[in-house]
Amino acid sequence: MQSQFRTKMKKTILIAAAIGFTLPGIAQDKYVVSANLALKAQNFDEAKTEIDKAMANPETKEKPKALFSKAQIYFSLQNVEKYRGSNPYREGLQSTLKLVEVKPDYEKASVDQMLMLGGFLSYNDGVKAYNEKKYSESVEMMKTVTKIGEMGGGKRFEKLPVNMQRQMDTVVADAYLTMANSVYYAGDMEGAIPLLTKVKANPIRRIPSVYECLIDAYAKQNNTAMELATIEEGRKTFPNDVIIRNYELNYYIKAGKLDELIKKLEEAAVKEPNNADILYNLASTYLGMANPKDGKKPANAAELYAKSEDAFTRALRITPDNSGINYNFGALYFNQATDFNDQINAITGSSKADQDKYEDLKKKRDALFIKGTPYFEKAFAVLSPTEDKLKGVDLATYKSTLIALNKIYALQSKLDKAADMKKRLDLLN
Numbered sequence: 001m002q003s004q005f006r007t008k009m010k011k012t013i014l015i016a017a018a019i020g021f022t023l024p025g026i027a028q029d030k031y032v033v034s035a036n037l038a039l040k041a042q043n044f045d046e047a048k049t050e051i052d053k054a055m056a057n058p059e060t061k062e063k064p065k066a067l068f069s070k071a072q073i074y075f076s077l078q079n080v081e082k083y084r085g086s087n088p089y090r091e092g093l094q095s096t097l098k099l100v101e102v103k104p105d106y107e108k109a110s111v112d113q114m115l116m117l118g119g120f121l122s123y124n125d126g127v128k129a130y131n132e133k134k135y136s137e138s139v140e141m142m143k144t145v146t147k148i149g150e151m152g153g154g155k156r157f158e159k160l161p162v163n164m165q166r167q168m169d170t171v172v173a174d175a176y177l178t179m180a181n182s183v184y185y186a187g188d189m190e191g192a193i194p195l196l197t198k199v200k201a202n203p204i205r206r207i208p209s210v211y212e213c214l215i216d217a218y219a220k221q222n223n224t225a226m227e228l229a230t231i232e233e234g235r236k237t238f239p240n241d242v243i244i245r246n247y248e249l250n251y252y253i254k255a256g257k258l259d260e261l262i263k264k265l266e267e268a269a270v271k272e273p274n275n276a277d278i279l280y281n282l283a284s285t286y287l288g289m290a291n292p293k294d295g296k297k298p299a300n301a302a303e304l305y306a307k308s309e310d311a312f313t314r315a316l317r318i319t320p321d322n323s324g325i326n327y328n329f330g331a332l333y334f335n336q337a338t339d340f341n342d343q344i345n346a347i348t349g350s351s352k353a354d355q356d357k358y359e360d361l362k363k364k365r366d367a368l369f370i371k372g373t374p375y376f377e378k379a380f381a382v383l384s385p386t387e388d389k390l391k392g393v394d395l396a397t398y399k400s401t402l403i404a405l406n407k408i409y410a411l412q413s414k415l416d417k418a419a420d421m422k423k424r425l426d427l428l429n
Helices: 030-040 044-055 064-077 088-102 108-131 135-149 162-185 189-200 208-220 224-237 242-255 258-271 276-290 301-318 323-345 352-389 392-411 415-428
Strands: none
Touching: 030 044, 030 064, 044 064, 064 088, 064 108, 088 108, 088 135, 108 135, 108 162, 135 162, 162 189, 162 208, 189 208, 208 224, 208 242, 224 242, 242 258, 258 276, 276 301, 276 323, 301 323, 323 352, 323 392, 352 392, 352 415, 392 415
């Protein structure tokens, strides 16, 4: 059964509300003073030039007033067309973060507003990088978001209005989700697992795709214990998610736990009676149990064949033109016919008893070939119009269909049809 992988989620950019902040008081440093006056007059070029001079002075650059002024000026530059493309808010945010280190409570109300604005803008840039598959850049931007949101043990913004606190909590949760997705899609399963686990633990972003990625990550790490544990938790949390269910089915297939797999498939078939994929998987599993790899057919093989036949029939009622289901339904009869053919070839005597046995086996074999032929012919009819463009699973199915029909037609003395199948097969090889 083929796995259904998660659909890669395109993130949505947050539209940050404009946050206003008051101008600082007059600083002692002359460049800071002139920078603030220029900002107040909306002379942004001069404000930038003057604050840059102040920050170039080792005696000034880490003073709270200078850091605060630079933060406000550079955040303001983000709204100026001339500067917007260089993302000046990032430098303003670094000054804000440095200010919090130097003096955590300095102009706290205004600083908190700049921190939140910087967090929202960083989130937007992280989303943009993620959507452009610049995963490393996205991770770095989202680390900034989470650093802001988790300041003071997550209590930095506890005095802000509840709606703003919730908005920040959501942005932080989204940032972790984007980081987890970025690391996962970059192929770093070891790095993705702790991030996905963290996201899964947060109700804000505990969504099916997180479980799907985490299950796949554990599978790629060959950690079957955690793979199963995550599957079970995901099934319990999101019982109707098709992809998690298919991961569960795949797990039991890989583990060879066919009895448990059958139970899961039968439960799924009852819940989704019109799901052809489930019925196909159920039919294939019954067929596999009737034809184990060791060649020793179970005592209830006939019953398993009948159940497989029923599931294939139901699946084709839903999707009659599915070439894969048609081929495998035909294979159900073909494989049984081949067993009879092997028994025929094993007859070496020429007594009446041997002849009677031969005729009986041949009759059973031919009847099975006749039953399987319409399904192979349907698969052929679906795939042959585009035989020169087939790839992957479809190409493999088509080749197997040609082989089966060639053998059946030859045994039925339909030599022209057998030759046509052989010719088509040779052109593909």
